[in-house]
Amino acid sequence: MPPRPAATLAISKPAAPPRTRTEALRLQIADEIVSGALEPGTPLDEQELAARFGVSRTPVREAIRQLSASGLVSVRPHRGAVVALPTPTQLDDMFEAMAELEALCAGLAARNMTVPERRGLEELHQVLRALVHEGDPLRYHETNEAFHAAIYSGSHNGYLAELTLMTRARVAPFRRAQFRAAGRLGGSYQEHDLIVQAILRGDQSGAAEAMRAHIGIVRDAFRTYAGAS
Template sequence: MKINQSNRLKAQIEEEIATGALQPGERLDEASLAARFGVSRTPIREALQQLSIAGLIEHRRHRGAVVSAPDPKQLLEMFELMAEFEAICARSAARRMLVSDEAELKTTLEACRRAADAGDTDAYYYENERFHRAIYIAGGNAFIADQAMALHRRLAPFRRLQLRVRNRMKTSLGEHEAIIDALLNGDGNLSASRAYAHVAVQGERFGDLLTSINRAAAE
């Protein structure tokens, strides 16, 4: 999957936000970022626009673009809502998905498997995004799909960090396979419960995520 320059810059900046390298309230100056990444201001501006849409930065009067990141409590609440969205979409997809949806789900699952086999967390991150989007679309409710994607983008940098937890990528792939199995069997309740569990980060998993954020920030 080819990633253009502005998307690559977006991924780099969002990871710095997630790891704490860029702190909440910190100003993001286009000229400084362009010089640091060795690019023109145009792809930086495009990347910042994408981050603004995702809710990771905000534009303040007299300051321009600044980092807007959630605290741990808000982050947990956002993951809880994300898990609910996943369950809703999966339950609907089990009933409503078309042949084309099924084909896309299988394609994205295979792409995730290739990335996992290669141990490539960055590739897995992007293919994982495609996998979840395919479920949202297969649910057949465009409004819910849009809301799910908006929150998915908001949590993107933190979901990326999750993949660095030991064995998380392999575990994630197994969870994808279980979700697909339930979807193809048309079991709405099982699809929903597996999709919810896949995204929920309560307990140890949330602790692992916070540890990853803190360790990355210290590097």
């Protein structure tokens, strides 16, 4: 189904929230790990990173802690932190779990979303459309996070939403990297359109299947990006 014209919704793009130093560091280091610039086993020295980025050791320490929770860093007692990527099998398992959790959220959202929630989802979808035309992968990623979170919330199952958000945090660096692949923003938007239209018509199974397919494509796009890095 072709996307509805952007003129059907009069919206303005929300301003991106300012990043904290910790968040900026976490994203930068995660990008370098996922792209291969920092290889598995590379030590992450807090003092060296603080000097490199011109910050104190406190945000560096917190960024490393967050990266450890995402599986990108291994913190060894009394030995410091080192880069630690998941194996391809572990990453496949993570994406498989992510696909099933998000499919369940999308199906329940098709059944349970209120009218205002559906309108909000449409608005986010149209913001993403504008960002595709601008070719802005960073803003697209930020709005994409809000788009998926709206679907989790729209499931009206708090436990499922919490579990899905936790899993997404683990996979987030890899999902973010795939937006650097050529043509990926437009592809992501078209996949979202199938999800949105299924939710709007209350098609529970259709929304679940569209979301499951979307996450599978995200996984494949990351593989392509990683193989070319």
